[in-house]
Amino acid sequence: MSKTSVNTAETLTPRGRRTREALLAAARTVFETVGFLECRVELIAQEADVSYGTFYRYFESKEHVFMELSTQLFEDVHRRLPPDPELSPAERLISSNRAYYRAYRANAKMMAIVEQVATFNEGFRELRQEHRRQLVDRTSRAITRWQQEGKAAPGLDPVLAARAMAAMLDHTLYLWLIQGDAADEAALLDTLDQMCLGALGLTPGAGK
Known part of the structure; x- marks a missing residue:
């Protein structure tokens, strides 16, 4: 799928920052549960209760979110x-x-x-x-x-x-x-x- 441009924490609205933090927390949960290799973006989105596309508004990939974590x-x-x-x-x-x-x-x-x-x-x-x-x-x-x-x-x-x-x-x-x-x-x-x-x-x- 085509990815939208990634928003940085500095350019986000308060609601956007909350969504980004929720994705980080969800990603940590998924990484700790299934490991890096088995982790997929859709699992992170599901854990954060957001759409698959929403993830890509904040992070480029699972590697990107893992690096930040x-x-x-x-x-x-x-x-x-x-x-x-x-x-x-x-x-x-x-x-x-x-x-x-x-x-x-x-x-x-x-x-x-x-x-x-x-x-x-x-x-x-x-x-x-x-x-x-x-x-x-x-x-x-x-x-x-x-x-x-x-x-x-x-x-x-x-x-x-x-x-x-x-x-x-x-x-x-x-x-x-x-x-x-x-x-x-x-x-x-x-x-x-x-x-x-x-x-x-x-x-x-x-x-x-």
Whole structure:
């Protein structure tokens, strides 16, 4: 069928924005229910209770809506409260780890689909890599600052250390929350924190 021009969120009326948000919510439900490969535009339209043609007023394809959902997901995962200056580096690292875990768990179904799609779609693979780069950049800057303050192990390469920590957190949460690896939640999260602190030479409560 011929597609009408796609409306962006900025050009929509309030009613149009509500319809677009309903389509995004419906698309997430369908993706999480049947997966990316089995998802079809008509399923999204049915879930949103709109016509097939209405979908194309707001999105070009299922790939388009999936990209927007994935971007929203990573923005949610990256969203953090400003660090409390009263916390020590160790406490800040633990707080960051726990915030990342909560966001990952809240979005686990979509994270699983993003991981799958990234294996065969270059655009989504680049989005996933950009997500990792943001995590690594933020962590490496913190490690560098702590080294300069004499609070973290001075011999570590900050970027490589941040990459290793991000890989450990990501893969552990993926195996646990997505692949179903059995684990005691409190023990697993405490162990991840201890391993990160040990790797950086940080001591809980030592120095602000």
